[in-house]
Amino acid sequence: MQGKARVIPLFILLFTLLTVPPPLTCNLVVSAYADADSPVPLPEEKVTADAEEEDKLLLSPGTVTVIKPQEMKGEQKNLPELLKQVPGLHVVESKGRGAYTVASVRGSTAAEVSVFVDGILMNLGSEAAVDLSTIPVDNVERIEVYRGYVPARFAGASMGGVINIITKKPTKQGVSLSLGAGSYGLFKTNLSYTAPLGKGKFLFGANFESNDGNFKYINDNNSPYTPGDDYEAERQNNGYKNTDVLAKWNDDNWQLRFGWKRNDRELPYSAPGADKPNSYRGAHLDTDQLDLSAGRRQKAFGGKLEWGFKADYLHQNKKYDDPDNVIGGWGEQHNKYITDRLGMAIDGSYAIGKNHLIEFLGDYANEKLNVDGDIVATFGGITDFRREAANLQVQDTINLDKSGSLTFTPIVRWNMWAGEGKFSWGAAIGKDLGNGWSVKATGGTYNRAPNLYELYGDGAFVRPNPDLVWEDGTQWDIGVTWKGQIKSADITATASYFGRRSNNLIEFVMTDPRYGKYFNIGEAEIKGVEVESVIDWNKWNLRMAATWMSAKNTTDDYRKDRQLPNRPKWEGFLRLTRKLFKDDAASAFVELNYIGENYYDSIGTIKMDDILTVGLGFRYSFTKTSRITVGVKDLFDRSPETQMYAVNNGPSRTMWYPLQGRTFYATMTWDF
Numbered sequence: 001m002q003g004k005a006r007v008i009p010l011f012i013l014l015f016t017l018l019t020v021p022p023p024l025t026c027n028l029v030v031s032a033y034a035d036a037d038s039p040v041p042l043p044e045e046k047v048t049a050d051a052e053e054e055d056k057l058l059l060s061p062g063t064v065t066v067i068k069p070q071e072m073k074g075e076q077k078n079l080p081e082l083l084k085q086v087p088g089l090h091v092v093e094s095k096g097r098g099a100y101t102v103a104s105v106r107g108s109t110a111a112e113v114s115v116f117v118d119g120i121l122m123n124l125g126s127e128a129a130v131d132l133s134t135i136p137v138d139n140v141e142r143i144e145v146y147r148g149y150v151p152a153r154f155a156g157a158s159m160g161g162v163i164n165i166i167t168k169k170p171t172k173q174g175v176s177l178s179l180g181a182g183s184y185g186l187f188k189t190n191l192s193y194t195a196p197l198g199k200g201k202f203l204f205g206a207n208f209e210s211n212d213g214n215f216k217y218i219n220d221n222n223s224p225y226t227p228g229d230d231y232e233a234e235r236q237n238n239g240y241k242n243t244d245v246l247a248k249w250n251d252d253n254w255q256l257r258f259g260w261k262r263n264d265r266e267l268p269y270s271a272p273g274a275d276k277p278n279s280y281r282g283a284h285l286d287t288d289q290l291d292l293s294a295g296r297r298q299k300a301f302g303g304k305l306e307w308g309f310k311a312d313y314l315h316q317n318k319k320y321d322d323p324d325n326v327i328g329g330w331g332e333q334h335n336k337y338i339t340d341r342l343g344m345a346i347d348g349s350y351a352i353g354k355n356h357l358i359e360f361l362g363d364y365a366n367e368k369l370n371v372d373g374d375i376v377a378t379f380g381g382i383t384d385f386r387r388e389a390a391n392l393q394v395q396d397t398i399n400l401d402k403s404g405s406l407t408f409t410p411i412v413r414w415n416m417w418a419g420e421g422k423f424s425w426g427a428a429i430g431k432d433l434g435n436g437w438s439v440k441a442t443g444g445t446y447n448r449a450p451n452l453y454e455l456y457g458d459g460a461f462v463r464p465n466p467d468l469v470w471e472d473g474t475q476w477d478i479g480v481t482w483k484g485q486i487k488s489a490d491i492t493a494t495a496s497y498f499g500r501r502s503n504n505l506i507e508f509v510m511t512d513p514r515y516g517k518y519f520n521i522g523e524a525e526i527k528g529v530e531v532e533s534v535i536d537w538n539k540w541n542l543r544m545a546a547t548w549m550s551a552k553n554t555t556d557d558y559r560k561d562r563q564l565p566n567r568p569k570w571e572g573f574l575r576l577t578r579k580l581f582k583d584d585a586a587s588a589f590v591e592l593n594y595i596g597e598n599y600y601d602s603i604g605t606i607k608m609d610d611i612l613t614v615g616l617g618f619r620y621s622f623t624k625t626s627r628i629t630v631g632v633k634d635l636f637d638r639s640p641e642t643q644m645y646a647v648n649n650g651p652s653r654t655m656w657y658p659l660q661g662r663t664f665y666a667t668m669t670w671d672f
Contacts, residue, residue, distance in 0.1 A: 061397070061409040061428035062149030062442045063088075063477065063496055065532065069137045070168075074629030074667035075617055076180055076188055079132045079143075083163070084593050085573045086145045087530035087545040088498070091132070092566045094600075095268060095657040096639075098211055098240035102129040105147055106475075106498055107526035107551040107567050108160025109507065112448055116154065117165045118248070118257055120293055120312050125387050125452040126339045126369040128462075128508075132163075134263045134287065136244045138178075138190040139205035141168045147530075148477045148498060149428045149442035152359040152395035152411055153347055167246060170194040170201035175672040182665035185212035185239070200251030206244070213238030213266070217640040217658050219275060233275040235658050237266045237282035253298055259291045267322075270657055283322035290315045307348025314341045320373075335373030342366050357397040364390045369452055385452050390416040405432035417449035422470065436484035443476035450506055454518040462508070465517045473502035489537035499527040501554075507565070509602055521602060522555025524564060539579035546572045553602065562604045570596035570610075591615040605650030609642045625671045630664075637661040 065086045069077070080091045080101045092110060093101040102110035110129030115122040122130045137143070144164040146154070154162045173195045180188040192205040219233040244261035267283040269275065295310030318337040345363035352358060369385040395411040409428040414421055426444025433439060450468035457464045477498035484491060504520040528549030535542040551567035553559045563569075572594040580586040593613050600606040617631030639659040 061151075061407065061430055061440065063147045063479075063530070065145045065147075067143040067145070069140045069143065073138075074178065074180070074619060074627070074669055075631060076182060076186070076665045076667060077137070079135050079137050079165075082137060082143060083132070083145070085543065085545055085575065087532045087547045087571075087573075088147050088496075088528070088549075089145060089161075090547075090566065090568060090571060090595075093659075096213065096238065096659040098133055098213065098242070098265065099238075099268075099657075100131050100265075101133040103132060103160075103163065104566060105145070105161035106500065106528065107524075107549055107564065109505070110160075111451060111454070111506070112160035113163060114150075114154060114156060114161075115163045115165070117259070117291075118167055118255075118293070119295065119310060120257075120259075120291055120314065121155065121343070121365075124314070124316065124339055124341065125367050125389075126316075126337065126385070127451075128453045130163075134242065134261065134289075135165065136207050136242070136246075136261065137165075138207045139167050139192055139203070139246055140165055142166050148475060148496075149409075149411075149426055149444070152361050152393050155345065155361060155363045155391040155393070156413075156415055167205075167248065168192070168194075168203060169250065170203040170248070176669065177672075178667055178669040180665060180667035182211075183663040184215060184660055185210070186663070186665065187211075188667070197249060198251070200249050200254070203246070203248040205246040208241075208243050210241040211239055213240065213268075213660065215640070215660060217661075219658075220643075233658075235268065235660075236275060238268045238660075240265045253296050255293075255295050255297075257291070257293045259289075261289050263287045268657060275658075283320065286319045286321075288317045301350075304351045305348060306350075307346065309344070309346045311342075311344045313343075315339070335371070338370040338372075340368055355399040359395040359397070360393070362390075362392045364388070367452075385456060387418050387452060388416075389418075390421075405434075406430070411444070415447060415449075420449070420470075422447045422472070424472075436482050437480060439480045441476070441478040443474070445472065445474050447472040448506070450518065454506060457517070463517045465519065468506060468518060469504055469520055471502060471504045471506050471520070473500060473505075475500040487537075489535055491533070491535050493533040495529060495531040497527075497529055499525075501525050507602055521559070522553065522557070524552065525554045526551045526564075526567075539584070541575075541577040543575045544573065546570075559603055562602065563599050565599050565602050568596040568598035568610075570594070586618065586620040588618045589616070591617075600644055601650075605646060605648050606644050607647045607650075608644050611638055611642045613638055626669065628666065628668050630666045633663040633665070634661050 067082050067085065069082060072082070078097065080093060083089055083103060084091055088106045090104045091101060092104060093099065103113050104110055105113050113129065115130040115132070115135070117135065122135070144166070146162040146164065148161070150162050154164070171194070174193075176190070176192045178190045180186070182188075186209075188209040190205070190207045192203065194201065194203050196202070213235065215235050217233060217235065219231055220227070221229045221231065223229055241264040242261070245259070247258040249256045263286070265285045265287075267285055269282055291312065291314045293310060293312035295308055297306065297308035299306050316339040320335045322333045343363060343365035345361065347359070347361040349357055349359045366388050367386070371383050391413065393411060393413040395409060398408045400406040400408055407430045411426045413424045415424065424445045424447050426442065428440065428442040430438060430440040448471045450470070453462070455464065455466055455468055475498070477496050479494070479496040481494045482491070502524045505522065505524045506518055507521045508516055509519050509521065526549065528547060530545075530547050532545040533543070548570055549567060550569065551564040553562045553564055572592070574592045575589060577587055577589040580588060591614070595611050597610045598608050600608055613634040614636060615631060615633045616635060617629065619627060619629045621627040639661040642659055644656040
């Protein structure tokens with residue numbers, strides 16, 4: 001893109017560092033937006049993960065960023081858009097809003113990022129990764145993103161990190177209703193109701209969102225140097241409908257949850273060539289998902305032991321239809337994938353004096369996948385897959401001095417998948433240096449078994465590879481953070497330096513224009529710098545985040561030193577908010593998102609454009625119970641210009657998906 005766009009990350013990095021007082025001898029950082037990252041004396045007992053208490057936690061000795069969606073309610077942000085403000089996290093999206101979207105953390109693959117919603121693991125063995133666009137956020141209290149060291153309360157050795165989503169906890173009786181509309185036929189509504197029920201409190205939430213997704217753009221026919229063959233095209237078959245329902249009840253000990261969601265998604269054709277007026281309309285993918293969970297927490301031994309147990313069930317029914325037989329092309333017109341997973345877990349913590357807090361977790365899950373339809377009829381193969389998984393892990397947070405300013409946190413894990421188990425470990429050390437300064441360092445190993453999707457494919461685009469083996473590696477980070485005041489401004493400024501080496505890295509590789517497979521592509525080395533800062537002064541709030549990352553294949557063959565796909569070197573985020581009018585009845589904001597150039601394939605022959613988008617918004621409260629939010633995303637309409645193109649003797653014809661651009665929106669919210 002333009003040269004100005006390329007200097008945005010440098011500007012963000014420089015500006016953030018300039019807001020920090022001169023550092024001590026250490027020049028690296030680990031921190032978070034919330035107070036969860038500041039070393040404090042070891043608590044006598046573990047604090048539970050209730051939303052209003054999470055800011056006090058020192059249960060993650062590594063890097064954690066906290067996002068509170070309610071602060072941006074009405075801006076019609078989905079989960080992928082919210083996550084773009086997290087440094088070190090890259091949102092992988094190639095088809096626009098509502099389409100399949102996943103996340104990479106510190107250069108990981110998407111399958112290496114665990115996603116939890118109210119303690120339920122959303123990762124399924126039958127899926128390549130968690131589709132973030134299908135997870136609703138309207139009734140979410142907070143989103144926590146853990147990078148590097150992952151605490152013991154999250155099962156598995158998640159190399160990439162953890163996205164932990166906590167829905168709102170009922171506190172009082174009330175009703176909230178919102179109605180929103182926007183460009184491309186966008187309609188969105190949310191209803192939530194909270195009330196006392198028995199000895200506890202009840203929350204009910206329902207959401208609906210739809211978008212036709214069609215728009216016009218100029219297609220250069222994959223020949224940018226011959227404008228004569230350009231034509232005006234229309235992005236077709238690009239809509240979606242998302243519906244979800246949530247019901248929660250909890251008291252001092254018990255929590256019950258029911259969740260259901262349905263995602264109806266049109267599958268657009270790629271471009272160029274498949275977006276002309278006489279093109280086929282395309283296929284549909286409809287997914288129903290239901291989850292149930294019940295858990296109890298309690299204390300014993302005078303409060304020294306706090307423990308709990310939980311059982312959950314997740315059912316998913318995914319139906320694929322291609323009536324024109326165009327996307328599949330070989331008869332894969334109607335297929336159904338049914339997944340059932342039953343899980344159970346026990347976890348807790350035990351305080352040994354004032355210097356040790358032992359945390360433990362053990363869980364077990366049994367998952368089965370049934371495949372039915374043209375895939376099996378045409379190609380044959382297995383119709384039923386079953387896998388068992390288990391995790392055991394123990395973590396000890398140790399005070400190394402009387403003041404609690406120096407802590408050491410080791411963790412040992414055992415992970416089992418399909419009867420094979422492996423050990424991994426991690427450790428963190430943190431030191432409060434006083435005057436708002438703190439230093440941290442973490443390190444350890446990870447491992448990951450190939451999942452069902454990677455082993456057996458989907459029958460249409462992903463072919464089986466039963467020869468996949470476990471992936472493993474090491475990771476580390478080190479840093480310093482500062483919290484304090486400069487004049488009247490409250491500042492939290494952070495930066496972190498991280499690195500990772502992977503062996504037998506599992507990546508998706510296109511084997512021809514139609515098919516692809518997952519392979520153990522070999523070795524990889526990743527290193528990078530994360531910077532984030534929050535500044536509050538008077539009526540102003542500034543949030544910034546930037547990431548520089550080098551992610552290279554280090555296998556000793558033709559791929560050596562090639563950049564790994566979907567890992568841009570630069571990313572940046574900036575949001576400036578200003579409160580307005582008497583009693584702060586209104587606010588306005590500007591938001592910038594930058595993603596640098598990166599590659600789509602593993603050998604560096606298909607490059608993706610960099611992109612800088614600008615958003616503006618305004619919020620006004622008519623009363624304490626009603627407010628309106630209006631705004632525009634991608635003000636300068638850059639997204640449709642973002643393309644893939646061949647480099648380094650790449651393919652002569654590169655397929656790409658134009659993205660939605662300038663989007664206007666308005667939302668009205670009432671609280672009763």
